Amino acid sequence: MNVLAAWELGGNWGHVARDLPVLRRLQAMGHDVRYAARDATIAASLCASIGIPCVTAPHGAAIRRMPRGLAGYGAILFADGFGDAEILGQRLAGWMRLFAEHRIDVVLADYAPAALLAARMYGIPSVAVGSGFEIPPDSVELPSFLTDADRDAPARRFSEGLVLFNVNRVLRALGAAPLERLAQVFQGARNVLTTVAELDHCGARPDATYAGPLQDLPGGVAAHWKGTTGPRVLVYLRGVDPVVGHVLRALDAIGAEVIAVLPDVARRPDVRAEIQVFRQPVRFDGLIETADLVIASGSGTVTTASIAGVPVLVLPGNAEQAMLARRVTQTGAGMSVDGGTAATVLDAIDRLLRDASFRTGARALAAKYTGLRMESAVQTVIDEIHNVSSHHS
Incomplete structure (x- = not known):
């Protein structure tokens, strides 16, 4: 099985620390793995130390630091290029070229909404892994980041509607089915939340797969x-x-x-x-x-x-x-x-x-949560990768 881990949004060591233990275990099991990272300067040397190929993830817009007063997910995606049809189209095409070049069977998406969209279009299964913030609930209205949700609702709904319109415009142009709601951008075929219900940014979800924390950097x-x-x-x-x-x-x-x-x-x-x-x-x-x-x-x-x-x-x-x-x-x-x-x-x-x-x-x-350990979290992610792969074949 050929697995591509994709990381697009966010920064620093946390994403690499979450992805590499899974890729290392998959590699030990005989699977072909590679990493497409938002920040290859952080990931490349760590990947090289354990023999995992690493490339820079396809991107279109400069990823800006999230402002403190940001109200919703629409604004994050807009700032990341989802508000520009040409940029988004090029980015999706870049991901699909990677899928084709390496004959990818499963995408492991770490806060990688464009990679998830591309996998959906390309027809390969995906597993989304991340915190409760990085994988919001698949709801009609996405959660507010602020405590006074009613006050920011008009601006939040406008930005989410604008991004959804643009995403669907690109999907239709590429011959893919449109999305019904913006939350679907963040959803894989299976989702694994690397937290526990009490610490889910968006609140506990009865049907979620909570794996507990997953972080381990080689060479620390x-x-x-x-x-x-x-x-x-x-x-x-x-x-x-x-x-x-x-x-x-x-x-x-x-x-x-x-x-x-x-x-x-x-x-x-x-x-x-x-x-x-x-x-x-x-x-x-x-x-x-x-x-x-x-x-x-x-x-x-x-x-x-x-x-x-x-x-x-x-x-x-x-x-x-x-x-x-x-x-x-x-x-x-x-x-x-x-x-x-x-x-x-x-x-x-x-x-x-x-x-x-x-x-x-x-x-x-x-x-x-006495049973939750890093090793069990890795196994939960790998089980979901095998599940989506077996259902797809």
């Missing part, structure tokens, strides 16, 4: 706790905004032992030696489970910590992360600080370390 650096007397805090944050500095200074002030993964920080902050700072990927196995607190923003790390029974402080930097932060707060396993000051960040860290209710909430979540 091994880090170890030094065994000092302070609380153990694992930090994984992107960006260089003031909040990162607030976090490190707060942890320095309370004498915490810290492992901080900060890929975007140019130089080591002026903090105690007990604060270990890494710019490269770090292997989290054995670290998260033994931490007293995890400070992060991304779905993979937050979900992994939560079902390991560790309280989480979420520091959202965009609408997607804000949606996740609200779910974490609702579980009682953590809290969030949005755009906080040094004082609010320090207060949140102090509360999470001192208030036993957060640890109780996290342990309750962990007890519910």
